[in-house]
Amino acid sequence: MKIQVDERGYYGNFGGAFIPEMLYPNIEELRENYEQIVQAPDFQKQFNHLLRDFVGRPTPLYLAERLSEKYGAEIYLKREDLCHTGAHKVNNTVGQILLAQKLGKQKVIAETGAGQHGVATATVCALMGIECIVYMGEVDMARQKPNVERMRILGAEVRPATSGSKTLKDATNEAMRHWINNPTDTHYIIGSVVGPHPYPEMVARFQSVISKEIKAQLLEKKGKENPDYVIACVGGGSNAAGAFYHYYNEEDVQLVAVEAAGLGNHTGESAATTVLGKPGILHGSKTLLMQTEDGQVVEPYSISAGLDYPGIGPVHAHLFETGRAKFYSVTDEEAMKAGVLLSRTEGIIPAVESAHAFAALNQMTFNSSDVVVINLSGRGDKDLETYIKWGKY
């Protein structure tokens, strides 16, 4: 079984392009052009140049010795937290802003939850001198104030999404509505491996630099490209898709996806889509979706705004359904503890999203010879408030 997208945008049973006719020309334009644009040598040259000199790639693959000792395996951290703007999100926005330029678009819109993707989008728009509007749920704007101001300093307009639950899902709805109303001059930079085809595959490809680098770095350090495990947290799933991408079809590598269980999967306050979701359609793709029995989308909960999404990228729904990836879920409390543990054993305060990936180590057992790579997708600066509020350190 090969993990790959088909020409309709499906990974097995999941994916597709469930969009209103108003967006059909936009999506077609992207679908018809993006592969050719992205594969062109001048695009690759510009993309790689920006990843190196602007983002700061390659990011280190760091052997976490004290953490390794604690869990009895050889644990490496892929340091996406060291990317410019503080997380992996910028890998995708650099790619998409170049694509937007090639498509002749003068304006960019984006949605954001915690504000990381919004900041990464505002950053590349500033870099290229392109007008930028970021939709953000009114509730998220209030709880992620520093990121709102970062976007504004960078020159972006932050528009509150005031519909529905006023969080990430609604910001995405508003961005899509904006695109419907402005179809010709605007490019929509989706921040995760979600949305209608070709977005999930396109975003995954831009993020796949993560696993490409892991392979090269492991080869150098260990004399082999493949670890035994690759572990990443999953909200929509862009950092996981990037970390898994070049390992999708390497069967000797166990892929591990970690979802946010919030207060617990049976409390009604969780964001663990593979546990609580059923197949459904949201934001243009068929995927696993948290919903009522009548098909209304349910508002998820997690302490981490970046994992607080009722769906999951279609590729992850496929990895789950086929058993290619093993899924764990981790509560707020477990994630926060893991964040503090990493801070104290390795001197790295992780983003609360990334802390979920580390908490899964407690649910796994290893042989001492196992090589484990954890994608440390973002740094914890933005979450200081959350750590302080939690307070148990």
Next chain:
Amino acid sequence: MNRIDKLFQDKKERVLNVYFTAGYPQLNDTTTILEALETSGADLIEIGIPYSDPIADGPTIQESNGVALENGMTLKVLFNQLKGIRDKVSVPIVLMGYVNPIVQFGVENFCAKCEEVGVDAVILPDLPMFEYLEIYKPMFEKHGLYNIFLITPQTSEARIRQIDENSNGFIYMVSSASTTGAKTSISLDQSDYFARVKNMNLKNPTLIGFGISNAETFDKACENANGAIIGSAFIKAISEEGNLEEKISGFVRSVIG
């Protein structure tokens, strides 16, 4: 014969299609609104199935969706309300909604219920054409249900032809690049698009929707198509204070004279 075909056989111009959201303003207003619309002169009625994430809709219809869901509207409730509706209402009824609630209800089951209560067609804006053709079409046909496609000013001529080929009933012409209720007028730059579609001599009738809100815009739309669809403006009208039936007849009269 499908009621929609019968309608367009008898009436080729100034066909008025009015949209309302099921369960709004009150959960049990559905039959009252249907009857009042028919009595007032609506030729075709579109019932919106409320959804938590209606991405093609502007604020007015979003809000009515939210209220309807809070009121407890579901597909089960709606089909119960529509039982026996054909004893009271004879104009064609179209259900409009997003695809996820239909998928959860079960597509086959949904089609059977539509046939049972007398629904003539369905509009699912986020259902891609190829999904419809490959998966939904046999079930729709089995239950005599039409699928209504949308076209927009950005839809290519080749695709309009393809849509016309695969359509029954009528084609929904979205007047401009927008969500519902975003615009309250029809501008001159749309006339190119209207003329272009008119000159294609499609086999299906066309109804223009989005931005149709009053007599002036209705008349303008009717110059360019077989009729028009009003949604947001009607929702606004029934949101105001007063007797529901009087508001409905007052609104329809203000549009068609």
